[in-house]
Amino acid sequence: MTVILIIGALFSLLLLRMPVAFALGGLGLALLLIGGFSPLMAPQAVLSTLDGFILLAVPLFILMSNILLKGGVGRDLFAAFQAWVGHWPGGLAVATLISCGVFAAISGSSVATAATIGTVAIPEMIARGYERKFVYGLLAAGGTLGILIPPSIPMIVYGFITEESVLSLFLAGIVPGILLLLFFVIYSMIYARYLGGYTPEAPVSWEERVRATLRALPSIAMGLLIIAAIYSGAATPTEAAAVGFAFSLIITGVVLRTLTWRGFIDAAFEAMATTVAILLIIAGAKIFGKAITLYRIPQDISAFIGTTIDTPAVFILVVSVVLLAMGLVFEALSMVIIMTPVLLPSASAMGIDPIWFGVFMVIMVECALITPPVGLNLYVIQAVAKAGLGEVARGVLPFLLLMFATVLLLYLLPDLALFVPFKL
């Protein structure tokens, strides 16, 4: 009963447009007071959240990708891949997807990925006669790779909440991320060949390829460097983010000379806005999490699930449906933050690996990013392309199905996620 009341209260506050951070924090504090627990826990939770070394990675990764965005790195990446694969069937689509994948490796955000690559790729693809619906779907879906391929802000947050290793989560995201990218690429090639009006492009000259590649090389090298530094244990994710920030300044400010002072200032200010929004939700969730643990809510839910659902397969199926339903109105990060503490105890009781569960959650919230009416990537593409939401949403459907297929594959072969962090 208490469970239903608390969940009902939370969802009411959220649906009434109370900022997620204050709905979680406020309700958590109210629960502490009602239950006779010390309200000192609320400010303590805020402090302990913001005092975390792990979460320092959040502003730094955001700063880094904003600086690269202002420095026009998206354009360079796209040009380089276009030079190599542009003449394939669906070549522009493939170049777009690979650019998304590579930008994902230097950015932890889906929206940044969709916006960066979308700004350059959408006009180009439409000019070459690709169907609009397909282009929008491609970019919205390609953007979601941003949070699956490390670095990933939702994974940092998941790691912080569950006290699991962010490093393991990052590593676990690599193979599923590449797999998803591969599915998208294959689909795009088939689509362009048999369904879209595919007009073959002439291959570009080798000089052009070399020139475009050299220009994109520093950004690609940076992506690899960050992963290598984290993987080898040379740097923590936070330090890797700091080094990435410094490198992004050097690449765009000194090597390419594309970053203006104004661009840097804008990047810093925007990064601040995003960071504040994210960190406060985590702080709010920490207060809420403390309160529901004292009320033994996760334990009750876990016990309830334990008596009604007996196999991990059914559990994962039910959780998928719940997350998809939430994804209709919630955005990605809030879902990770709200649902992880509630679901993870049940998942662990079923013998599901917490790192695997993290990767699963990230793919499911990626679906939330592109399901209407609330799908951030949809909004971004809509804004970048000045298109109708319906058109974008219809274009996304085939990609959504490919994401479901990836989840299924991940369930059948958990090692797709777990091999790199634990068995390599």
Added chain:
Amino acid sequence: MAFMSRLNLIFAWLGAALFVATGFMLSWEVVARYFFVSPTIWAAELSQLCLIWGTLLAMPWALEKQRHIVVDAFVLLLPARTRTLIDGLVMLLTAAFCAMVVWKGGEIFWDSYIRGRGSGTMLGLPAWIAELAVPVGFVLLFVQSLIEAARSFGGRDTASGGEQL
């Protein structure tokens, strides 16, 4: 209100500058450790302080500019007048939450200040330097949420907003 707006903006810029500072401090830390084999004792701790103060000081600006993450699919279905009333009430609830955090967060700060409690880290900074950020940030947020409540009750309708990741 104009004064508060100006103050919010100044603190937002301060927050942005503090976050950028963490980037420089922590990349310096990595350089110092690997190339000079002399890790700093200050980089991590000062960065964490920057994160605390930066976030809490910039919070009221984010509220004023509607950059906090919200779920607005439902309220957008409602008539404008109902929506503005709901927005106003929600801001009053937010103000109540802030007031409580200011009070309790203030207690934590005051207790550490009076007892001269240390943070127990290498720099040995007093614990209250970080703890003071909570009451300060939430006092500002309290004032801003009252201003927002007044604006909403006054009929200001916001279609949508929120920071996106």
